[in-house]
Amino acid sequence: MGEPDQGGTGGRVIVITGAMAAGKSTVAELLAGRLPCSVHIRGDVFRKMMVNGRADMTPQPTQAALDQLQLRYELAAHTADRFADQGFDAIVQDVIIGPDLAGFIDQIQTKQRYLVVLSPTVSALEIREAQRAKEGYGSFSPNQLDELLRRETARIGYWLDSSAQTPDETVDDILTNLDQAAV
Template structure:
């Protein structure tokens, strides 16, 4: 087993991919872990918040980058104190590599949850929150599969329970580890 003390694990994927639940369950299985929820940093902006839309307005992109910087710094802070920081956020396309460069902690791991599009659609329809806004399941799934660099462990968790996904992540940590 890889030593995960003072490590950072990034869990990403489209909305409704299972990031929150898998990240929480993963953190619960580790001896000292913090669950860093990227969306918390978005919600901290009380006025002047710009939602990130497919048009990628300049201010919305600046706020997204701020959110990413803050969550990466928070994860590094937890790791520096001997915790495994499990970050969960929607980080897709070329922004994934940019985001991972913000994390100074080593070792770093990344897991991309990539359930089938029809599973994303079913999960989205079953959720109480609507995370897609102007986005469609198809557009985000396309971004995951075609625009996101193939870094770390890619996991089709379509037919898995969250605990099964965590089992697979823990069993395949070497695949999720990024080069130092």
């Protein structure tokens, strides 16, 4: 796992996904901090850019919500590719689960691309959600998202049960097993 080449051959795209409260934001930020030339792309930033007319995801989403989610994914993949083109390791972090995951990975054009799916237990998600300052689930329960993750998400990349790990231990695990995350 070498450093990104600043001579123009490009960096890597590393996608960190999982249910809300799985630790994606914390892990992605720590991972980016350990790499010599990196960016952290938070997919939720693209959602927050929509000031008026935003349609949030629900268990029964509207077509507008689905279209906006696809736009968010497209923007995140394109942004990651552009940073990787410039030699940065682009760490993309978002909730990309269910049937959308394989399509999202296909949108990434960077040759060196990796996928890490954080998959802690439902009880770990519930504990982490209770400790968070923000409410991330909206109209979804941790159980619903976990079921979508485990039953409808393609088994690609490196799946990591981080239930018993600290965020730093999770980053150590990812760096040690990054070759298993290649997609």
